[in-house]
Amino acid sequence: MLQDGTVHVHEPDATPTRTRLIVDVDTGIDDALALLYLVASPDAEIAAALCTAGNVPVDQVTVNTLSWLEVCGRPDIEVAAGSQLPLVAPLMTTEDTHGPQGVGYAELPPPSRSRSARSAAEAWVELTREQPGELTGLVTGPLTNLALALRIDPDLPLRLHRLVIMGGCFHHPGNTTPTSEWNVAVDPEAAKVVFDAFSIVPPERRPIVCPLDVTESIEMYPEHVSRIAEIVGLAPSGELSPDAPRGTRSTAEAPLVRHITDALRFYMEFHRDQGIGFLAHVHDPFAAAVALGAVPYTTRPATVDVELDGRLTRGTTVADRSGMWKRAPNADIVAGTRPAEFFDHFVERVGSYIRDLNLPPSKN
Ligand code: RIB
Numbered sequence: 562m563l564q565d566g567t568v569h570v571h572e573p574d575a576t577p578t579r580t581r582l583i584v585d586v587d588t589g590i591d592d593a594l595a596l597l598y599l600v601a602s603p604d605a606e607i608a609a610a611l612c613t614a615g616n617v618p619v620d621q622v623t624v625n626t627l628s629w630l631e632v633c634g635r636p637d638i639e640v641a642a643g644s645q646l647p648l649v650a651p652l653m654t655t656e657d658t659h660g661p662q663g664v665g666y667a668e669l670p671p672p673s674r675s676r677s678a679r680s681a682a683e684a685w686v687e688l689t690r691e692q693p694g695e696l697t698g699l700v701t702g703p704l705t706n707l708a709l710a711l712r713i714d715p716d717l718p719l720r721l722h723r724l725v726i727m728g729g730c731f732h733h734p735g736n737t738t739p740t741s742e743w744n745v746a747v748d749p750e751a752a753k754v755v756f757d758a759f760s761i762v763p764p765e766r767r768p769i770v771c772p773l774d775v776t777e778s779i780e781m782y783p784e785h786v787s788r789i790a791e792i793v794g795l796a797p798s799g800e801l802s803p804d805a806p807r808g809t810r811s812t813a814e815a816p817l818v819r820h821i822t823d824a825l826r827f828y829m830e831f832h833r834d835q836g837i838g839f840l841a842h843v844h845d846p847f848a849a850a851v852a853l854g855a856v857p858y859t860t861r862p863a864t865v866d867v868e869l870d871g872r873l874t875r876g877t878t879v880a881d882r883s884g885m886w887k888r889a890p891n892a893d894i895v896a897g898t899r900p901a902e903f904f905d906h907f908v909e910r911v912g913s914y915i916r917d918l919n920l921p922p923s924k925n
């Protein structure tokens with residue numbers, strides 16, 4: 562059985578429709594950028610932000626997400642905490658990548674409100690039951706919460722309009738083991754539960770998977786932050802210069818620009834220490850833009866499964882593009898994009914939002 566291995570081309574929607582999202586995060590520097598981008602997007606509405614252990618433990622992810630949404634001017638968005646642990650694996654976190662608190666050098670004000678009374682898994686189930694067919698799921702962290710929700714309600718995939726996952730790598734080196742990507746490697750069992758469960762949805766609603774193959778081409782540089790600051794109306798500063806001392810803090814008067822700069826400096830120093838360069842792979846805001854249909858990308862259908870037992874390959878996502886397993890495709894894997902167009906869109910949208918957020922009330 563040869564599958565339709567056609568490459569599908571997706572161009573930005575000329576008249577964007579409103580996308581109402583459940584966002585599941587492990588905030589995380591690039592998760593924070595994804596949340597800011599969505600809050601800045603007139604065509605996006607966040608129904609809830611659900612927190613998963615990943616970059617840092619789930620309680621820290623939850624505090625980061627509460628604080629970050631408040632700094633972004635959206636303290637109204639529900640934030641629910643998920644499981645402390647993956648389904649089976651011991652918890653693995655990566656403070657060396659995202660900083661001791663998970664937001665680089667940024668020092669966010671403590672949240673003034675509490676997390677939701679319900680768990681992340683309960684929120685997945687209840688929101689999709691209340692709004693069947695209306696919600697797009699965007700997961701930019703490990704898939705633990707969604708897997709737990711699927712255990713409660715196996716029909717959930719049929720009530721989700723679409724699912725977009727930042728995760729996996731297919732014909733590209735891993736960032737956690739030689740063949741596995743972080744979000745899948747933290748909880749491989751959860752990733753397998755999700756890919757298996759979403760095999761029941763019709764082809765036009767297959768999960769869209771944004772793997773490292775493409776997200777590692779989304780390289781954010783200091784100049785992108787400078788362009789955001791310029792739109793906000795701030796004088797250029799050399800604080801994100803690669804030549805500035807390690808740990809240099811921003812003095813930008815706009816809090817969001819200051820926090821973005823401080824978060825990204827840590828992330829860019831990490832990438833430089835890895836020999837990649839003074840840049841940041843911003844995986845999650847790209848996945849968010851795909852969820853909105855706001856950027857160009859191509860996809861190829863495949864049947865995706867996850868290796869659980871390999872001594873060397875546990876957590877590896879495997880894509881069958883030609884029907885060798887005799888199983889129908891269960892994913893549309895993003896195969897390419899135009900990074901410069903993503904950044905033009907991202908910088909303009911985020912910069913404009915911060916500028917208008919910081920306008921004195923008389924100018925609103
Ligand atoms: O592998 C990259 C992914 O892992 C990103 O979502 C990053 O935030 C981490 O969660």
Ligand code: CA
Nearest residue numbers: 589592701702
């Ligand atoms: Ca993430």
